[in-house]
Amino acid sequence: MSTNSQDQEIDLGQIGTGIKNFFNGIVNSIFDFIFFVKKKIVIIGVLFVVGVVLAFLLDTKIYNHEISVIPNFGSNEYLYxxxxxxxxxxxxxxxSFFKELGIKNPKDVVGIEIEAYPAIYNFVNNKEQGNNFELIKLMAEDGDIDKIMQGEITSKNYYHHKISIKTKGRLKKEEFITPVLNYLNANPYFEIQQKVYQKNLADKIALNDSLVKQIDNLIVLLSSNNSSGTISISEKNSIPELVEKKDRLISEKQYLLTNVNIFDKIIKEESSIINIRDYKPLLLNNKILFPVILILMYLILYALLNTYKNQETRIKS
Structure with a gap:
């Protein structure tokens, strides 16, 4: 029993010594590094300054630009x-492609992409495409409604879409955005569709105006009959219906007049926000990243050379 106790005390003592040596090694390494940095502070300072200067010289300012558009006449797939x-x-x-569009410096453009604004209610109630509610119900029976609404096929048919452009440096709208929008709006098929839609709108507005005038005349006629005391019950009941019909026609005309403005382009630009500076997180900023990389390269190279000298001395001895 005494022998086992002595062995156990020896084992515990060795473990304690090992732990102590481990933490002493960590402390020694930390102070070795501190004294090394203090000794090489001039070199490290120079590397830091060089890194910052390189970052300023090589750093490219990236800007984002967003254009909100409405594809008309079923041109969603065409737009994408x-x-x-x-x-x-x-x-x-x-x-040569961009020269034909009137774009002089396409190399300043990093990329362009498009995505839909997730406006489910506009999609369901889109009068131009028809009521999509029954379609969504049918699609939802076979899968997750959220995945369906976020899917590429469904989202392409949303009402609003965002074109995102990324450039090196600031951008004037007429340098890239305007030529791109002109290119998107130059399509013979959709130009014909546009003319048809515009004519249908004009005819519908004219018809609404004619119906409103007829309703006004009927109301005046019925009112005159009422003043003479010869109005019938059916005529009396028809006046509120005529007023309600007139209100619907006026509301419809207001909606149509809104579309007149929207349908003047195949791809209608709704709004544009340009020259939004793309700021990177601090650790990914080149003014921090470049100096850190240079200093780490120096430390690694110094450690490798020091290890090489030690091994060379060991082999010679």
Whole structure:
């Protein structure tokens, strides 16, 4: 029993000594590094300054630009295909393609992409596409409604879409955005569709105006009959119905007049926000990243050379 106790005390003592040596090693390493930095502070300071200067010289200011658009006349798929084509031409550096569009410096453009604003209610109640509520109910029976609404096929048919452009440096709208929008709006098929839609709108507005005038005349006629005391019960009941019908026609006309403004373009620009500076997180900022990389490279190189000298001395001895 005494022998086992002595062995156990020896084991515990060795463990305690090992732990003590481990923490002493950590403390020694920390102070070795501190004294090394103090000794090499001039070199490290120079590397830090060089890194900051390189960051200023090589750092490219990235700007984001967002254009909110409305694709008209069923041109949603067409819009997505064209944006993908332009992005491909940017990656291929096809200068002749952009020269035809009137874009002088396509190399300053990093990329272009498009995504839909997740406006489910506008999609469901879109009068131009028809009521999509029954379609969504049918699709939801076979899967998760959230995944369906966020899916590429469904989102392409939303009402509002955002074109995002990323450039090196600031951008004037007429340098890239305006030529791109002109290119998107130059399509013979959709130009014909546009004319048809516009004519239908004009005819519908004219018809509404005619119906409103007829309703006004009927109301005046019925009112005159009422003043003479010859109005019938059916005529009396029809006056509120005529007023309600007139209100609906006026509301519909207001909606149509709004579309007159929207339908003047195949791809209607709703709003644009340009030159939004893209700020990177602090640790990814080149003014921090470059000096840190240079100092780490120096420390690693110094450690490798020191290890090489020690091994060389060991082998010679």
């Amino acid at each position: 295909q064209k944006i993908e084509q332009i992005d491909t031409k940017l990656r291929e550096e096809d200068d």
